Amino acid sequence: MKEMKVFCEHCRIESECVVYSCELTGTIRGVDYKYKGKEAICKKCGRLVFVPEINDENLDSLYSVYRKANNIVSLEDVRSIPKKYNIGKKPLSLLLGWGEQTLSRYMDGDVPSKHNSEVLKELAINPISYLDLLEANKEKISAVVYEKSKKAADALIREDVIRKENRLCTCCMEVHDVPIVRIKDSIVFKGVPVEFYVNCYYCELADEYYESQDMLSENDIAMKDAYRKKLGLLTTTDIHAIRSKYGISQSDLCVLLGWGGKTITRYEGHQVQDNAHDSILKKLDSDPEWFIELLEKAKPLLNADSYERYYSTATKLLTLVGFTV
Ligand SMILES: [Zn+2]
Ligand SMILES: [Zn+2]
Numbered sequence: 001m002k003e004m005k006v007f008c009e010h011c012r013i014e015s016e017c018v019v020y021s022c023e024l025t026g027t028i029r030g031v032d033y034k035y036k037g038k039e040a041i042c043k044k045c046g047r048l049v050f051v052p053e054i055n056d057e058n059l060d061s062l063y064s065v066y067r068k069a070n071n072i073v074s075l076e077d078v079r080s081i082p083k084k085y086n087i088g089k090k091p092l093s094l095l096l097g098w099g100e101q102t103l104s105r106y107m108d109g110d111v112p113s114k115h116n117s118e119v120l121k122e123l124a125i126n127p128i129s130y131l132d133l134l135e136a137n138k139e140k141i142s143a144v145v146y147e148k149s150k151k152a153a154d155a156l157i158r159e160d161v162i163r164k165e166n167r168l169c170t171c172c173m174e175v176h177d178v179p180i181v182r183i184k185d186s187i188v189f190k191g192v193p194v195e196f197y198v199n200c201y202y203c204e205l206a207d208e209y210y211e212s213q214d215m216l217s218e219n220d221i222a223m224k225d226a227y228r229k230k231l232g233l234l235t236t237t238d239i240h241a242i243r244s245k246y247g248i249s250q251s252d253l254c255v256l257l258g259w260g261g262k263t264i265t266r267y268e269g270h271q272v273q274d275n276a277h278d279s280i281l282k283k284l285d286s287d288p289e290w291f292i293e294l295l296e297k298a299k300p301l302l303n304a305d306s307y308e309r310y311y312s313t314a315t316k317l318l319t320l321v322g323f324t325v
Contacts, residue, residue, distance in 0.1 A: 008042040008049050016043045019054065026062040028111075035065040063111055072117045077124040078106050085123075085130055086152035091141040095133055118241070127156040128182070128197045132229070157182060162199060171203035171210050178203060185219075189227050196226035217270075224272055233278045236268050242285045243268075247313045248306075255301050256294040257284075288317040 008015040017040040024037035037058040040049045067074060082092055082103075093103040096119065106112050112120060122129045131153045138146045160182040169178050181202045186195045198219035200211045211219060225235040234242070243253055243264065250264040257263075257280060267273045273281070284291055291314045299307055 006051050010045045010047045017049050028066045033065050035062045073120045081123050085149050087149040091145050094140045095137045127153045169203050171208050172205045194226040196222045239268050256298045288314045
């Protein structure tokens with residue numbers, strides 16, 4: 001508890017106030033959140049007094065609770081991005097296809113939409129995604145800004161030792177700290193040249209790069225995703241995100257779409273989907289109403305609980321359409 005002198009709007013004088021911590025509830029986008037905040041009470045009249053600084057602090061803690069609860073990118077992460085890639089807020093906003101001030105507002109504490117938050121989270125941790133974005137949109141910014149930022153991102157990737165593992169190095173057959181590094185690779189896949197990044201072990205003793213079975217598998221998906229991106233197809237992450245949005249399992253989504261039981265599993269992995277299947281998934285992404293239609297038709301084939309869950313999720317999405325920021 002502490003005391004401060006502030007203007008009491010009830011007594012209409014500068015008055016002694018007691019400030020104490022308490023649990024408060026705030027509403028964001030229609031949902032109530034409990035958070036630790038502060039209140040000031042006028043000692044003279046015993047009523048709540050509005051103190052701008054306390055109000056700001058309260059909003060900060062409310063929004064930080066909201067961000068955590070909704071898995072929204074943290075403010076620190078948002079603020080780290082322009083510094084990391086040596087680019088201004090405005091050009092970065094343009095790269096992202098957002099309004100010029102959008103990123104500035106996020107850096108000042110505005111809460112991004114779920115979608116923009118995912119984009120920012122990815123950029124905060126992955127210089128490769130940033131480079132993709134930079135390359136694809138370089139005509140939107142000046143050549144000088146582009147060069148400067150590309151240099152910063154390239155440097156991050158070259159130095160990108162993800163972590164070190166003390167293990168039996170299958171390259172030199174000795175136990176030592178083996179760094180896992182990210183390196184750029186390129187290949188021609190189905191006639192299309194693709195560039196992508198792979199994770200692999202680097203044996204400093206033998207100066208050689210090599211992959212474990214898991215890495216081979218992940219790196220293959222990275223390659224397929226680069227190929228998908230180049231052809232404008234949904235990536236494995238995109239497909240997974242669409243499915244998560246509806247909270248539906250891989251096999252049930254196949255039931256809805258009348259596809260073979262393993263189709264989605266394969267598309268979220270090594271098998272690249274064709275254009276027809278890709279278009280259907282894109283439609284599903286943007287059209288919860290259609291999802292519900294399909295769900296109704298597939299109802300007899302689904303477990304009753306699952307049906308109810310999917311239905312309620314899709315209905316919620318439907319009410320959110322047009323409300324997205
Ligand atoms: Zn008062
Ligand atoms: Zn070794």
